[in-house]
Amino acid sequence: MxxxxxxxxxxxxxxxxxxxxxxxxxxxxxxxxxxxxxxxxxxxxxxxxxANREALIELMIDQVVEEFAYPADRPGHWREALRATARQDWRSYLAHPWMPAATATAKPPMGPNMLAAMEWSLAIFDGFGLSAAEKLYLLGVVNSYGQGLALSWVHGLPSRGEDREGAAEWWLANLPGEGDAGTGPRYPRLLEVTRSLGMSPASESYTEDEFEFGLQRVLDGIEVYLDRRG
Known part of the structure; x- marks a missing residue:
């Protein structure tokens, strides 16, 4: 043999x-x-x-960060630059579903690609007169949004996540029915939302739509903060 x-x-x-x-x-x-x-x-x-498993995981994270590196030419406007970071991070989470939990820490691995990404991100706020803490907190708002949404989609699901139609079917199957005879549904708003999204022609791209919608609202909030700072 x-x-x-x-x-x-x-x-x-x-x-x-x-x-x-x-x-x-x-x-x-x-x-x-x-x-x-x-x-x-x-x-x-x-x-x-x-050296050990922990060192291996740090190398894995740094390799994925390089795979989804931020653009070499940083967009000139802060909003587009933050959008670029968020989108690349989001793509890495969907491609490697273990990444959100692995990177959701106050003590990230300090590999060269991770350090370069953090430096790239901090430079977005150059010229705004922000304190170091403000820069860190604003980046944290964007990063936490993407990580949190990704965790809700990939946690406990198959390696590439669950499709939106499967999630809609789950909700419809688990929501209480229409209620007793002569009464309406117990949770009409939940039923309306679930049915609408489940039957939407865009349901296959729901995760992307949800991510983009939320990201724009996050950036809107940062814009208000920067405007108020003058």
């Missing part, structure tokens, strides 16, 4: 494989042993390239 061919281990291959494992099974599926098995290698062999 022919033995399996072992891949020549390298740090880049280990990180790439770990990302694939996380995309399929979530971050909890990423173990040194599991990644090693995917590569037909022992978990101990991986330690020659990466």
């Amino acid at each position: 022919a033995s399996k061919v072992r891949a020549v281990l390298s740090l880049s291959l280990i990180v790439e494989t770990a990302i694939a494992v996380a995309d399929e099974g979530g971050l909890e599926a990423v173990t040194m042993r599991g990644v090693g098995q995917r590569l037909n290698a022992t978990g101990m062999a991986l330690y020659r390239h990466v």
Whole structure:
């Protein structure tokens, strides 16, 4: 019986494989042993390239940040620049559903790509006379919005998330019915919203529509704040 061919281990291959494992099974599926098995290698062999699981996850995050890097040429207007950061982050969350939870921390991994992304983002507010705290808080508003929405869509769902039509069917199946004879539905507004969105021709793009709508409202709020600051 022919033995399996072992891949020549390298740090880049280990990180790439770990990302694939996380995309399929979530971050909890990423173990040194599991990644090693995917590569037909022992978990101990991986330690020659990466210190431990925590270090591997940091490298995974930094690789995804590079994959969805912000534009090399930053848009001149702060609103377009913030929109660019939010959209790239959102795309990374949908492509890698483990990313929102992995990055929702006050102590993010300090990889070179992550540091470059944070520096890029902070530069958006140059010239506004804002304090360092104000810059950080405004970025936090945008980042938290995208992370929170992404978590509501990808948490506990398959690797690529659940489609909007499936979610609408779930709501319709679980909402109480029309009520007793002669009475209206117990929750008419919920039924109206669920039915409307479930039957909408744009239902397949619902997550994108929801993200874009909310993002514009977040940016509207930041614009009011900046205008008041003068």
